[in-house]
Amino acid sequence: MSLLDLNPDQLLSTTRAVRKRLDLTRPVPTELIRECVAMALQAPSGSTIVTMRFVVVRDEAKRRAIGEVYREVYAKYKASPGYPGNPAGDPERDRIQARVAASADHLGEHMGDAPVLVLGCNEGRDRASATAGLGNVLPAVWNFMLAARARGLGTAWTSMHRSREQDVADIMGIPYDTVAQAVLTPLAYTKGTDFKPATRPDPESVIHWDTW
Numbered sequence: 001m002s003l004l005d006l007n008p009d010q011l012l013s014t015t016r017a018v019r020k021r022l023d024l025t026r027p028v029p030t031e032l033i034r035e036c037v038a039m040a041l042q043a044p045s046g047s048t049i050v051t052m053r054f055v056v057v058r059d060e061a062k063r064r065a066i067g068e069v070y071r072e073v074y075a076k077y078k079a080s081p082g083y084p085g086n087p088a089g090d091p092e093r094d095r096i097q098a099r100v101a102a103s104a105d106h107l108g109e110h111m112g113d114a115p116v117l118v119l120g121c122n123e124g125r126d127r128a129s130a131t132a133g134l135g136n137v138l139p140a141v142w143n144f145m146l147a148a149r150a151r152g153l154g155t156a157w158t159s160m161h162r163s164r165e166q167d168v169a170d171i172m173g174i175p176y177d178t179v180a181q182a183v184l185t186p187l188a189y190t191k192g193t194d195f196k197p198a199t200r201p202d203p204e205s206v207i208h209w210d211t212w
């Protein structure tokens with residue numbers, strides 16, 4: 001295992017949603033995926049009960065089938081009024097949103113081309129408990145993404161496939177009645193590793209000191 005030379009703050013601030021810079025041609029070693037899952041399992045979970053599941057999709061036909069579901073869901077999103085690529089009248093914000101939208105559009109077309117797809121899931125006794133416990137898998141998936149970044153791999157948190165979750169469950173043989181899907185991410189080496197911190201709001205704009 002060789003890790004990029006990133007201090008903790010650099011890792012946290014440069015783990016971006018990677019879409020256009022995924023290297024779709026380079027295979028991802030299985031051992032690296034196992035290491036990322038090992039790091040994911042260090043994340044907190046309720047009562048330290050491990051209900052999170054990682055469905056790792058290397059099989060090309062299954063990747064393409066999930067990619068097709070994602071493409072269809074994305075096309076509907078793109079045609080909706082909430083699509084971030086639609087100008088909202090603030091030139092500065094519109095410029096940033098147009099860039100994010102172009103990146104998201106690219107993934108909409110190429111999700112199934114990634115060498116690996118990963119579904120972060122939560123298993124419960126039944127559908128209701130699986131869904132209620134989705135919070136258990138979220139820190140683990142973010143740990144997975146940080147561990148991937150440290151290894152020169154890129155990810156992009158997506159969830160819109162959940163409107164067709166049953167279809168994805170059927171493709172993968174995931175038992176829909178007891179396993180809820182939270183996140184779908186591509187996993188691939190990145191083209192270059194020089195990712196930058198994003199522009200985000202001033203912390204003061206989101207902090208409520210001592211009272212709301």
Ligand SMILES: Cc1cc2nc3c(=O)[nH]c(=O)nc-3n(C[C@H](O)[C@H](O)[C@H](O)COP(=O)(O)O)c2cc1C
Pocket residue numbers: 015016017018100103104107156157158159160161198
């Ligand atoms: C809950 C959640 C759902 C998301 N769903 C999608 C998605 O379906 N498709 C997508 O392209 N990006 C999705 N994203 C990624 C964000 O759009 C991404 O963070 C944003 O593009 C900013 O990129 P950055 O994190 O590199 O700054 C999602 C992120 C979160 C936290």
